[in-house]
Amino acid sequence: MEKIDLDFILNGERTTRSGVHANMMLVDFLREELGLTGTKFCCGIAVCRVCTVSVARVPGAHQIAIRACTTPLSDINGKVVTTVEGLDDDGELHSLQQAFLDNFAFQCGYCCPGFLMASYALLDQLKRSPVPRERVDDMVEEAVGQHICRCTGYVRYHRAIRQVILETPGLVT
Numbered sequence: 092m093e094k095i096d097l098d099f100i101l102n103g104e105r106t107t108r109s110g111v112h113a114n115m116m117l118v119d120f121l122r123e124e125l126g127l128t129g130t131k132f133c134c135g136i137a138v139c140r141v142c143t144v145s146v147a148r149v150p151g152a153h154q155i156a157i158r159a160c161t162t163p164l165s166d167i168n169g170k171v172v173t174t175v176e177g178l179d180d181d182g183e184l185h186s187l188q189q190a191f192l193d194n195f196a197f198q199c200g201y202c203c204p205g206f207l208m209a210s211y212a213l214l215d216q217l218k219r220s221p222v223p224r225e226r227v228d229d230m231v232e233e234a235v236g237q238h239i240c241r242c243t244g245y246v247r248y249h250r251a252i253r254q255v256i257l258e259t260p261g262l263v264t
């Protein structure tokens with residue numbers, strides 16, 4: 092099995108490991124090797140999106156939501172990864188986290204990190220390419236419409252994400 096020297100940026104910190112399996116999935120590396128259990132695991136086959144994290148090619152590049160259960164370490168080598176552990180700002184919740192709380196968006200919370208990270212990538216996309224107000228619902232649906240929540244919290248998640256988009260300057264034309 093091919094081994095690689097891993098070198099990437101995780102939640103703002105350079106992270107290196109020598110001789111890791113290139114085919115190890117990112118979700119396993121985060122949870123088992125680094126103890127970052129905020130990224131959840133469920134289906135393991137890229138369906139439920141509970142394992143979503145955000146990846147940029149280089150610092151400052153656009154964020155893309157990816158599924159860590161089917162992303163091998165070889166794919167993230169040299170890139171910039173943000174997980175739910177990297178969202179707060181010195182203990183201050185990210186606006187998405189606060190909105191999820193304010194809107195009672197989740198129940199058990201298992202799906203929550205996936206919704207957060209997909210929304211995080213969406214905010215970055217809108218910062219670069221704002222959309223008309225009437226397209227916001229479609230954008231939210233596009234970003235998180237395929238995320239599975241067994242507690243059926245969809246409506247409140249959508250409401251919370253929409254609220255953040257409308258309240259953040261520069262995301263809507």
Ligand code: FES
Pocket residue numbers: 131132133134135136137138139140141142143158159160161
């Ligand atoms: S664990 Fe379900 S998509 Fe990754």
Ligand code: FES
Pocket residue numbers: 196197198199200201202203239240241242243244
């Ligand atoms: S809040 Fe329980 S799975 Fe979504």
